[in-house]
Amino acid sequence: MVSRDTKVTAVFVVLGVAAWLATDAVADGPWPWIVLFGVGVLVPMLVNDRLDARAAGDDADR
Incomplete structure (x- = not known):
C-alpha cells in the first residue's frame, strides 16, 4: 500500500x-x-509536515 506522504509528493511532482x-x-x-523546485519539492514537504503534525494531534500554528 502506498503511504500518504508518497501520494502527496507524487501529486505535487x-x-x-x-x-x-x-x-x-x-x-x-x-x-x-x-x-519546479518550489512546487515539486518544497510544497509537498510543507504539506506533509503539516499533515503529520495534524495526525499527531499537535497544532503547528501554536
Missing part, C-alpha cells in the same frame, strides 16, 4: 512538472527551475 512546462513557455532564465 506532477503539478510541478506542469507548472515548469507552463513557466518555461512564458519566462526565460531560472524561473522555470525555481517553480
